[in-house]
Amino acid sequence: MDSSVAEQSSLLPLILAREVDLKMRAEAWHRMGTQTFGLYMADTPLMEWVWQPSKKERAKKAVLYEAVVLLDGIEQFVLRICGPTRKISQMLVNDEAALIGCLLHLESKNRMKTAHIMEMQDRLMHLYDLVRASRSMHQTTSDVITEMTRAALAVLDAEGTFLYLKLARPVSACHQFGPLSEADSQDYLKQVQALDQPHRVPFVSPRAAGQEILLLPVRVSGAVQGVLGFIDQANRFTPLSKKLAEIVAEQAGARLEHMMLYDSTLQQQRLSTEMELARQVQMHLLPQKQPTVPGLDICGMTFPALQVGGDFYDFIVNAQTFTFIVGDVSGKGLSAAMMMAMTRAILRSTASFAFAIMTPEDILTQTNEDVYDDYNRVTTFTTAFVGQYEIDPLRDRLTIANAGHSPVIYCPANQPARLLEADAPPLGVLETISAANHLIALKPGDVLIVATDGFSEAENSADEIFGYDRLLELADQTRHLSAWEIVKAFSEVAITFEGDRPQHDDRTIVVIKRLSPPDEDAHGTA
Amino acid sequence: MNLSIETLPHVTVIQLDGRFDAYEAPQISAWVDEHINPTQCQIVVDLSQVSFIDSTALATLVKGMKRCRQHGGDLYICGLVKTVRIIFELTRLDKAFRIFETRSEAVNGF
Numbered sequence: 001m002d003s004s005v006a007e008q009s010s011l012l013p014l015i016l017a018r019e020v021d022l023k024m025r026a027e028a029w030h031r032m033g034t035q036t037f038g039l040y041m042a043d044t045p046l047m048e049w050v051w052q053p054s055k056k057e058r059a060k061k062a063v064l065y066e067a068v069v070l071l072d073g074i075e076q077f078v079l080r081i082c083g084p085t086r087k088i089s090q091m092l093v094n095d096e097a098a099l100i101g102c103l104l105h106l107e108s109k110n111r112m113k114t115a116h117i118m119e120m121q122d123r124l125m126h127l128y129d130l131v132r133a134s135r136s137m138h139q140t141t142s143d144v145i146t147e148m149t150r151a152a153l154a155v156l157d158a159e160g161t162f163l164y165l166k167l168a169r170p171v172s173a174c175h176q177f178g179p180l181s182e183a184d185s186q187d188y189l190k191q192v193q194a195l196d197q198p199h200r201v202p203f204v205s206p207r208a209a210g211q212e213i214l215l216l217p218v219r220v221s222g223a224v225q226g227v228l229g230f231i232d233q234a235n236r237f238t239p240l241s242k243k244l245a246e247i248v249a250e251q252a253g254a255r256l257e258h259m260m261l262y263d264s265t266l267q268q269q270r271l272s273t274e275m276e277l278a279r280q281v282q283m284h285l286l287p288q289k290q291p292t293v294p295g296l297d298i299c300g301m302t303f304p305a306l307q308v309g310g311d312f313y314d315f316i317v318n319a320q321t322f323t324f325i326v327g328d329v330s331g332k333g334l335s336a337a338m339m340m341a342m343t344r345a346i347l348r349s350t351a352s353f354a355f356a357i358m359t360p361e362d363i364l365t366q367t368n369e370d371v372y373d374d375y376n377r378v379t380t381f382t383t384a385f386v387g388q389y390e391i392d393p394l395r396d397r398l399t400i401a402n403a404g405h406s407p408v409i410y411c412p413a414n415q416p417a418r419l420l421e422a423d424a425p426p427l428g429v430l431e432t433i434s435a436a437n438h439l440i441a442l443k444p445g446d447v448l449i450v451a452t453d454g455f456s457e458a459e460n461s462a463d464e465i466f467g468y469d470r471l472l473e474l475a476d477q478t479r480h481l482s483a484w485e486i487v488k489a490f491s492e493v494a495i496t497f498e499g500d501r502p503q504h505d506d507r508t509i510v511v512i513k514r515l516s517p518p519d520e521d522a523h524g525t526a
Numbered sequence: 527m528n529l530s531i532e533t534l535p536h537v538t539v540i541q542l543d544g545r546f547d548a549y550e551a552p553q554i555s556a557w558v559d560e561h562i563n564p565t566q567c568q569i570v571v572d573l574s575q576v577s578f579i580d581s582t583a584l585a586t587l588v589k590g591m592k593r594c595r596q597h598g599g600d601l602y603i604c605g606l607v608k609t610v611r612i613i614f615e616l617t618r619l620d621k622a623f624r625i626f627e628t629r630s631e632a633v634n635g636f
Contacts, residue, residue: 330585332548379589383581383617406616421615425622429588453581465578468612504548 011076014104014111015039015046021103022047025096033057034083039069039100041077048080060084067097071104119157123244126154130251141171144259145252149173152248156241158230159211163252164189165218165226167260177231189227192217196224198246200232214242216249220256228252278308278337285344290484291315293322295393295517299483300324300510303454303491309506310336310382311452312344316351322391323351323363326405326450326510327384330426335378343382343427346370351386360386360401364435368403368427375428383426385450389442393517398442401435403427407456407468409475413445417475419468444516447479449486454507458494461501466494483511529553537568537633543575548582558590567599570632574605579613591623600624604632 015022026037026049035057038048053062064082067090068075079097081088130151139147145163153161153175160176164185174180191201198216211231218226228249230237237245283304290298300313310329315322325347329336350363350370358366363386375381383405390397402408404426411417424435442448451471458466478489487509494507527550532539538561542554562569569590573579591601604626606614614620626632 328581330581332582376592379592380585381588402618404617404619406613419616422618425618429619429622457580 011041011071011104012046014107017107017111018103019047022100023049025100029081029083029088029096032083032087033060034081034088035062036064036080036082038080039077040080046077057084060086063088065090065093067093069097069101069104071101071108076101076104123155123157126151127244127247130155130248139259141165141167141256141259142173144255145171146173148248148252148255149175152228152230152245152252155244155248156230156237158232158237160231162229163218163226164229165220165256167220167225167256177229185227188213188215188229189224191215192227193224198242198249214245216245218249218256219253221260226253226256275308275334278334279304282308282312282337282340285341286313287315291317291322293317293389293391295391295515296322296389297483297513297515298322298324298511299487300326301487301491301508303494303503303507305332305454305503305506307332308334308337309454310340311454311506311508312340313450313508313510314344314348314351316348318352320391321357322389323360324387324389324450324510324512325351325363325384326452326508327382327427328405328452328506328508329382330380332505336380339375339378339380339382342374343367343371343384347384347386359437360388360399361435361437364401364403364424364427365433368430368433368435371428372431381426381428383422385422387448387450387512389512396442396514398440398448398512399437400440400448401437403433403435404429405450406453407449407451407471409447409449409451409471410440411447411449411475411479413443417472417479419472442512442514444514445479446514447475447483447486448512449475449490450510450512451490452506452508454503454505455490455494455509457505458498458507459501459504460497461499466497470497483513486511486513527553529557534633537570537636538566539570539572539629539633541572541575545578546573546576546583547578547580551582551586554583555586555589558586558593562590562593562597564597567594567597568636569594569599569601570629571601571603572605572629572632573603573610574607574629576610577607579610581617584613584617584619588619588622600636602626602632602635604629 029037030051035053036048036050039046061084062082063085064080065088067079069077069079079093079100081093145165149161149163162172162174162177162180164172166189170182172180172185192215196217198214200212200214214230214232214237216228217224218228220226230245286302287300290300300315302311309332312327314325327343329339329343347363347367350366351358364384384403385405385408386401388399402420402422403424404422406422408420409417410420424433456466456468456471474490474493478486481489490509491507527542527544527546530541571587594601602624605628606625614625624635626635
């Protein structure tokens, strides 16, 4: 009884859809004198037409004919026609049953095709959703693969799906798949990595014995780094479904690639913002204005390269002395910038020691002791030059000490410029250093230029280094200028020398020029 | 820049060539991290084929020297060409390192 109801329910829509055609057939039979035309399942009428016979017809003998209607070779229901024997034969009724069978078969095929087209439209819509979702960038990898897995299931109408990725760390998402162990996931990934093409494997879960999984490689940045799996019961996937599965796997890979690219761009932007902030902080650690010291013309400048670096300079003026410091931490980037900030602070506090006058040698020796352990840990060093001028217009004493710093160019009036060598290695190299004090009689017109290796190592497109000889030549050519003009000339010459080549290191320069005493030169005091 | 290593009894000689600068220093720094240990801490760096050296490269040599000394050994330098020698002299790193004219003198210095 149940089965006939079920059959009836699947047949009835077909019969109803063809009601007009069936009615036409019934009326044709009626014109031949038929009184009843109907389709029956057991004795239940599915559709029937009954006409009251005329007097004339009633006189004729009416017979009930039956023929089975087959659909796809299976007996489905019965055609009953009741009419006069003279015009109706069993053969005609059999033909009519075959015709109705054909009609319903066509209707059934038609319906299947329509359903298929609608299903394809649905899948295309899901595919469209998948592509559209790919444009959203503000998601985590986990969100993305969950979304991709759900979309993959909808596109393929599979029974279950999973996506496993092994990027920096493994991530997976399942949808109607049941628990997926890390070991199984890795095993699936290894299989697709080995074959690098879609293939079917038995489902390892014991709960779903007999099922198979369609595995597809997910390529991210050119390598198979993930696996997309679909449960495919009874090999139901058509070639078209498999093609769609490949498209989904490809889309998943592209989506992840875009996301990684976006993330790295974002990270780079953040990093460059951080670098810019570091650069600004570093610039604020440098003197914000040139100091005023009687008898001296002073100018210090830093011309930063794109990257933060380790150059620094400082001026400390008190009642008796003017101390200037130039240093360069080896290496580049934030680590050099951090060491620079630390070293500058220690040098400055040592030089500003209030209870005794710290000479340049004291400042360097003491600072080396203070920073040695830190430099030892980070395995870098800093070159440092300290000059100290006694503020006394009647004297011309400049004391200098140098821990590995170059270039330091001294231009005594009427003598060619020359390099002053350090007499101790840079700070942080040896546990104890002795950067001895050297006294220079800084006469009017004498110039001292303390620069960093960003000048001497400026490089042109032919891989030539600017070098010390050119620096000495430049010092001789510009020594008659003011401190600021000398700084400007050095910077311009370095830029011109580099040409198209970008400045790869900071350039720092401090120029100290002894002015003529006020009685000799009206513009003598700075 | 090429890095060639010669392992002698008790001494490892590293021969560098070309420019030794901030771009090349990381590979030497990595070598130092990986290879200098209590059993390999007597190193000679042959710079005879190096035409240019910058402060990052010098810092890398200082790092190697410190690492060797921590393990009771040392890092010697040999074969400085004029331009490189000037840098060592100006920065007074010639006071921090033991520097030899030739490779054999450096090797025999241990």
